[in-house]
Amino acid sequence: MKPKWGFSEKNIAYLFIFPAVLIITVIALYPVLRTFWLSLYDVRLNDPSKNDIYNSYKLDMDRFVEKYPILVSLIDRSSKKPENQPSVAKLHQLNEQVLEVKDSLSKVPNFAKQYDQVDTIQLDDGNVPEELATFAMNKGSADSLLKQLEALQSEVKKLKLKDSDKQGILGLLNGIEKTVITPNFVGFDHYTDIMKQSRFWFSLWNTTIFTVISVFIELVLGLAIALLINRQFRGRGIVRASVLVPWAIPTVVSALMWKFMFDGQNGIMAKFFHSIGLIPDMGTLLTSKFWSMFSVIFADVWKTTPFVTLLLLAGLQTISGSLYEAAHVDGATRMQQFFKITLPLLKPTILVTLLFRTLDAFKIFDLVYVLTGGSNSTETISLFTYKIMFSQMNFGVGSALSVIGFICIAIISIIYIRFLGANIMNNNQSH
Template identity: 55%
Template structure:
């Protein structure tokens, strides 16, 4: 039996070797080579300089540079703001289109239109809408009396990043809504019926049944969107290019400029490694939280049944509390 297991193990490694080699060639080698470049001074504008080894000097220089810190700060603001708004709006839309009403199929299809539009096309469209000469946003706001004159939204440092966040929220909220809708459809309807029979209000059913049962889906959706938002590039490059005055420059656009415009492969690679480390830490955080949640929900039907019963009991408890308060 021992020899048979070893033979099967060798066969398994042999069968997976092509896939492992492909992953190493496509993913692992570029990562290692980028890290190697980040430890050297590599400037194509100064070919006679060579590629001297500088260790962590590139990282020290970048992390003490105000422009890098500003790009990181803009990235954090963009990520937190856009993902938070997308989650709130996406959850509201998912709850709405989860209901049975006339024309639900048309509404679901219409909701997905912004997500189906290519990002560059969406960015160009919103750039025209924000235009200070003929933009429709200025026209609408002026007619509503909110502004007295046309405003250069993308040319104002205090409004440019907010404008980008609004664009990203419009573009990607349907993605969050679609994932949350899939999670809502997995929640058994008898949970709501049982809680409703026991007098639980709509808010209590949402808070003690929907959210607990939807938690794994929420974590997955937030993971995907947080990673995407932190690596945002196309919306910023198309709409503002990082301006005005680097007020909308994020870490990805800054790394692109250092690599492709300044041809500084040493610092550019260091910036790429910083982005990689940040994304890895975000993944680690979400996967840790998600893993704990999945472990809690694992263990077969008994564990899942216990979770469902706990949700119903919780809704019943709060319903009884409300009834006793009203009686008092």
């Protein structure tokens, strides 16, 4: 039958999926590729000459025009100060050289004109339009400019000047040097550098340890609890609701709760562990390597085991009771029933739970960020990447770390999906 609207069914399907496809492409797929792209460049947000991807030589006119006259006048003023008299001849010479910098730049076609345009705009306190804000250069003129600026810096360092003047001139020269934008493509250098860093291998190791141990404990504990409460009993609703609460609260909140309870002076859990002889003194929990990792895993197990229990319980409830009755009639022991019926039938649920838990655990960030801040061997890949990006503002290396983290996640997923195969996709395939 032909639909009313002149759309074929297929076209309606494409229309329906279009918004989602568009959004997923724009905010997920493209950024991942872009992260990889960024990781091939030396991008640092705290360095104006490296705060983006640059493939050509440029001069940041906006800042050059701003800084250059200040440098000229600072040198001029310095030469008039009595303290600087011994070096006055040198300063005059320096002034000449600085003026020469602009002169040689002015030989490049259009430079002088654009310099004056930007200068006029800046004097009027206006915003410099994008097309005027940078000046394209070739490698030759950029290199010679950089060489001039470096020569000037080493000369200034030799001069006998009042300290504040010397620092001021050096600072401005350095600032002007930073207006010369050179291509910051580094290829795979970040990756090879990262591979040489022990901090990286350490964070990878910490993440792996955390993931393997916490997921293992959560699964075993979750399965045991699920098996035990898989029956009708009074108060079942309360159990189920309370199990949901740790899952529902933000990880940050649970991390803070445990941080307080693990506290070396006032922490009730620290006190408890100490009194049963588990730890030598209360302060050990969050200050030593082993016990810090223990605390992180402990807090994660507390938050996630209930969730795992819930998933496994739902899986158990799909297993028909008649199977057990039949097995019982045949004289199978409880052990046999568990290994011959429960485990095989629960396997798909266990695998899906394991997959999601492993991926989540591997990405762990907020728990560690709050609980230990990554100290005492608890720094994970995500936390390490975050620190490189947002404390050091090094987006190039940070992106390379992100890509490595992404690859790890992809490998874990592929391994699991090999096991799960059709299982996970079948769930959503057409009838």
